[in-house]
Amino acid sequence: MNSGGMNSRIGYIAFNTFREAVRDRVLYNLIAFALLLSGAAILVGEISIDIERLVVVNLGLTAVSLFGVVIAIFIGIGLVSKEIDKRTLYTMLSRPVRRWEFVVGKFFGLTGTLVVNTFLMAIGVFLALLYVAHRFEKMDVWVLVALYFIVLQFLIVCALALFFSSFSTPLMSAVFTFALFVIGSLAEDLRGFAKITQGIGGWMAAAIAYLVPNFSALNVISQVAHGDAVPGRLILYNSVYALLYSAMAISGAVLIFQRRNLK
Amino acid sequence: MRMSGTRRVNLVALAVLLFSMAGGMATLHAIDRLRRGSAAQEALYVRSSKVLRRMSLGYTGLLADIYWTRAVQYFGERHHNGSGDFRLLAPLLEVTTELDPRLLPAYQFGANFLAPKPPSGAGMPGSALALMKYGIEHNPDQWRLYYNLGFLYYTELKDYAKAADAFAQGAKLPVTNPFMSILAARMAQHAGEFDTARMLWFTTYQSTKEAQIRQNAVDHLLALQVDEDVTRLEHVVEKYREQTGRLPASMGDLERAGFIHGAPADPKGRPYKLMPDGRIEVQDPKSIYFITKGLPPGATPPQPPRQTATGSK
Amino acid sequence: MAAIEILDLEKSYLVGFWRKRPKLALHPLRLTIEEGEVFGFLGPNGAGKTTTLKLLLGLVFPTAGTARILGMDMDDPRVKAQIGFLPEQPYFYDHLSARELLNYYAQLSGVPAKGRSARVEQMLARVGLSDSAGMQLRKFSKGMLQRLGLAQAILHDPKLVFLDEPMSGLDPMGRREVRDLIQQLRHEGKTVFFSTHILSDAEALCDRVGVIHQGELRGVGAVAELTSQTQGKVEIIFCSQTVPAGLTSLGAEARVSGDMVNAVLREEQQDAALEVLRRERLKLISLTPVRSSLEEYYVARTRPTEGRNEDGRKEESRRGVGV
Numbered sequence: 001m002n003s004g005g006m007n008s009r010i011g012y013i014a015f016n017t018f019r020e021a022v023r024d025r026v027l028y029n030l031i032a033f034a035l036l037l038s039g040a041a042i043l044v045g046e047i048s049i050d051i052e053r054l055v056v057v058n059l060g061l062t063a064v065s066l067f068g069v070v071i072a073i074f075i076g077i078g079l080v081s082k083e084i085d086k087r088t089l090y091t092m093l094s095r096p097v098r099r100w101e102f103v104v105g106k107f108f109g110l111t112g113t114l115v116v117n118t119f120l121m122a123i124g125v126f127l128a129l130l131y132v133a134h135r136f137e138k139m140d141v142w143v144l145v146a147l148y149f150i151v152l153q154f155l156i157v158c159a160l161a162l163f164f165s166s167f168s169t170p171l172m173s174a175v176f177t178f179a180l181f182v183i184g185s186l187a188e189d190l191r192g193f194a195k196i197t198q199g200i201g202g203w204m205a206a207a208i209a210y211l212v213p214n215f216s217a218l219n220v221i222s223q224v225a226h227g228d229a230v231p232g233r234l235i236l237y238n239s240v241y242a243l244l245y246s247a248m249a250i251s252g253a254v255l256i257f258q259r260r261n262l263k
Numbered sequence: 264m265r266m267s268g269t270r271r272v273n274l275v276a277l278a279v280l281l282f283s284m285a286g287g288m289a290t291l292h293a294i295d296r297l298r299r300g301s302a303a304q305e306a307l308y309v310r311s312s313k314v315l316r317r318m319s320l321g322y323t324g325l326l327a328d329i330y331w332t333r334a335v336q337y338f339g340e341r342h343h344n345g346s347g348d349f350r351l352l353a354p355l356l357e358v359t360t361e362l363d364p365r366l367l368p369a370y371q372f373g374a375n376f377l378a379p380k381p382p383s384g385a386g387m388p389g390s391a392l393a394l395m396k397y398g399i400e401h402n403p404d405q406w407r408l409y410y411n412l413g414f415l416y417y418t419e420l421k422d423y424a425k426a427a428d429a430f431a432q433g434a435k436l437p438v439t440n441p442f443m444s445i446l447a448a449r450m451a452q453h454a455g456e457f458d459t460a461r462m463l464w465f466t467t468y469q470s471t472k473e474a475q476i477r478q479n480a481v482d483h484l485l486a487l488q489v490d491e492d493v494t495r496l497e498h499v500v501e502k503y504r505e506q507t508g509r510l511p512a513s514m515g516d517l518e519r520a521g522f523i524h525g526a527p528a529d530p531k532g533r534p535y536k537l538m539p540d541g542r543i544e545v546q547d548p549k550s551i552y553f554i555t556k557g558l559p560p561g562a563t564p565p566q567p568p569r570q571t572a573t574g575s576k
Numbered sequence: 577m578a579a580i581e582i583l584d585l586e587k588s589y590l591v592g593f594w595r596k597r598p599k600l601a602l603h604p605l606r607l608t609i610e611e612g613e614v615f616g617f618l619g620p621n622g623a624g625k626t627t628t629l630k631l632l633l634g635l636v637f638p639t640a641g642t643a644r645i646l647g648m649d650m651d652d653p654r655v656k657a658q659i660g661f662l663p664e665q666p667y668f669y670d671h672l673s674a675r676e677l678l679n680y681y682a683q684l685s686g687v688p689a690k691g692r693s694a695r696v697e698q699m700l701a702r703v704g705l706s707d708s709a710g711m712q713l714r715k716f717s718k719g720m721l722q723r724l725g726l727a728q729a730i731l732h733d734p735k736l737v738f739l740d741e742p743m744s745g746l747d748p749m750g751r752r753e754v755r756d757l758i759q760q761l762r763h764e765g766k767t768v769f770f771s772t773h774i775l776s777d778a779e780a781l782c783d784r785v786g787v788i789h790q791g792e793l794r795g796v797g798a799v800a801e802l803t804s805q806t807q808g809k810v811e812i813i814f815c816s817q818t819v820p821a822g823l824t825s826l827g828a829e830a831r832v833s834g835d836m837v838n839a840v841l842r843e844e845q846q847d848a849a850l851e852v853l854r855r856e857r858l859k860l861i862s863l864t865p866v867r868s869s870l871e872e873y874y875v876a877r878t879r880p881t882e883g884r885n886e887d888g889r890k891e892e893s894r895r896g897v898g899v
């Protein structure tokens with residue numbers, strides 16, 4: 001197998017995905033984000049009841065997370081499902097591009113787009129923080145960790161979007177991915193439900209609760225807003241989990257896409 | 264070489280899928296264990312239910328359910344680990360009931376576990392009382408809430424008059440439990456009796472599906488049995504002494520004298536011990552919770568959960 | 577070496593809402609395309625042309641049978657480096673420019689970085705898109721997209737080119753250019769397999785044609801042979817404003833358009849007809865034998881046959897394939 005060719009093809013596909021997303025004006029969302037954040041920062045600065053930092057961190061990070069998930073879903077579905085639906089794929093797959101390389105390349109392109117987007121948003125958050133608090137504190141470093149967790153969250157969402165796109169229509173893929181995002185945010189509680197439910201209901205709840213992506217552990221926004229530290233072990237475990245979960249979804253996507261008839 | 268390229272990709276993808284699924288779940292387990300303590304803590308970063316209400320975008324019912332599950336889990340985990348610190352239970356239950364005042368199980372849980380002293384409960388009878396009153400205020404036609412209030416007065420606060428009041432009020436409702444009027448009556452005269460307490464705990468057991476409350480009720484019923492047995496046996500010993508002028512040397516003496524039949528045993532099947540000074544003791548004091556009699560002198564009533572000789576709870 | 581060897585390639589779909597039954601989109605197909613030839617795959621819409629192409633390109637998986645392309649198994653990834661494909665009504669990434677798209681595809685096809693941009697410019701020039709090279713594809717007209725599609729199909733100098741309705745959406749000028757391009761490819765020694773339902777193009781370009789109808793190959797033949805048979809008639813064109821009585825009595829079918837008459841009659845009457853013209857002093861413009869046309873071959877092969885049940889399967893044995 002031509003592994004040099006394989007890596008470069010994946011790289012080309014990833015880059016092209018990124019370029020397509022940017023030209024599709026995805027980065028315009030940053031304008032809305034910037035407006036939101038600056039508005040909040042200014043407002044909070046006026047009120048000044050000693051919770052400025054709290055509000056900016058909570059609002060800023062929640063916005064990064066939610067905007068990003070929406071983008072991930074829409075770009076992910078738009079760029080992948082659309083390609084499968086329309087005929088762009090015909091000319092691509094008649095070239096020496098393996099189907100799995102296409103899936104993996106798309107994944108990297110998507111996550112790359114989101115990482116860039118998040119990076120720009122992070123600058124915005126820190127600027128807003130500086131504006132309201134007038135200086136940085138040591139505890140602000142945990143905001144970086146929260147942002148890192150949000151990026152991990154995006155990895156999983158992109159992988160899921162790709163997974164559903166491999167067999168479902170654009171609309172259904174968006175719906176399923178969003179549904180899993182909501183359920184995954186309550187994953188810990190779902191596991192709690194499962195533990196106190198008996199019988200078949202308990203088994204089913206447990207099965208779902210373990211298969212659903214564990215977004216609840218990736219959300220440390222309130223903690224970080226209060227300046228609490230994030231345990232190092234959690235950072236490690238979450239990273240491993242996000243990688244493994246994404247790998248699971250992507251390999252599922254590859255398996256399905258391998259046998260798909262492109263009508 | 265037919266299909267080998269595609270087949271290889273499929274195999275690799277399948278292997279990755281299975282491995283990452285297994286690995287993911289294992290990591291998930293580790294994460295859960297790590298976050299055990301913090302979930303409840305984080306849940307209470309926002310204590311104001313008004314703010315929570317707004318944040319929930321109208322889905323207050325769901326949020327209440329979530330807080331309720333967290334409360335139950337919080338208590339269950341700490342109880343299981345033998346920790347005596349349940350300080351977050353009250354705020355968790357308060358937030359739950361503020362979000363959904365009609366979540367009845369929350370009041371029952373509070374009645375059973377907020378008031379008792381650690382490690383059986385949070386040791387906050389005042390909060391428990393406030394919670395019951397809040398519940399009644401919002402659900403004036405639910406007999407269970409009056410029952411919980413009466414239960415609270417009886418078990419922890421030992422205020423039998425107020426307990427009788429609560430039971431009586433509950434008995435007057437159009438939909439109620441037949442035991443309510445009986446309990447009201449008994450509070451007046453027979454408050455301290457075993458039968459009354461037994462009736463109370465039995466009603467508690469029957470009126471809930473929640474596993475921890477039921478187990479607690481069962482533990483109390485067993486303890487009542489032991490207390491009753493020990494009282495009766497010590498009374499028998501006293502009668503023997505009156506009759507013969509000396510203390511019995513063993514259970515056999517009592518049996519031969521016709522006071523008992525067979526070897527009396529505790530609810531777990533272990534025979535009671537007759538001590539040289541005439542007292543009765545249980546075989547394994549640590550294994551039966553909440554008993555107030557049959558203990559060695561100076562011992563405190565055992566509380567769950569403890570390691571037992573036989574390993575049973 | 578055969579460029580394409582199709583061995584009993586078959587595709588059926590399950591149709592129906594509740595009880596899914598198989599419907600044969602492509603009956604077991606057996607066909608060989610030689611290297612260096614231009615092969616036309618003819619058939620009405622829905623006949624199975626595109627299905628065949630997609631099967632060969634690995635976009636759709638066969639329910640039975642296989643094929644060998646350029647001597648390699650059709651699943652072999654090395655095949656893809658040597659083939660090019662122009663799908664029907666191609667669609668590309670909206671936000672890329674023509675140049676960027678070709679560059680991207682060149683990257684994916686493994687064209688070495690060194691000569692890549694030169695090659696891209698060359699291709700753009702070849703299909704006449706040099707002026708629009710920087711324009712975003714969402715602004716491209718149908719004809720421009722078609723040309724771009726051709727460019728990406730031959731970009732990496734493949735040995736075998738698949739074209740699905742290459743003339744669709746083009747104006748006469750564009751069609752002329754595509755025809756020239758296909759001729760060029762032929763001169764370069766490439767094999768071209770294209771599907772179309774426009775017979776005049778096939779007649780002009782192809783070495784051999786195959787006719788497919790309702791998922792079944794109805795006939796294959798060399799164009800030269802199919803159109804060489806004379807039918808025993810001659811066509812005479814001469815200057816006149818009316819049809820001379822003499823010709824009509826010979827049994828000629830004649831048509832007047834302006835100053836000219838176009839008459840068809842049997843070969844034996846040829847001399848007698850010329851005599852009539854000479855007598856009437858009418859100027860002869862041309863005298864040509866009437867050849868059988870591809871159209872007749874096509875129509876004959878696409879006539880509906882009896883004995884077919886609703887899922888398209890034949891009840892009798894298969895027809896033999898021609899020449």
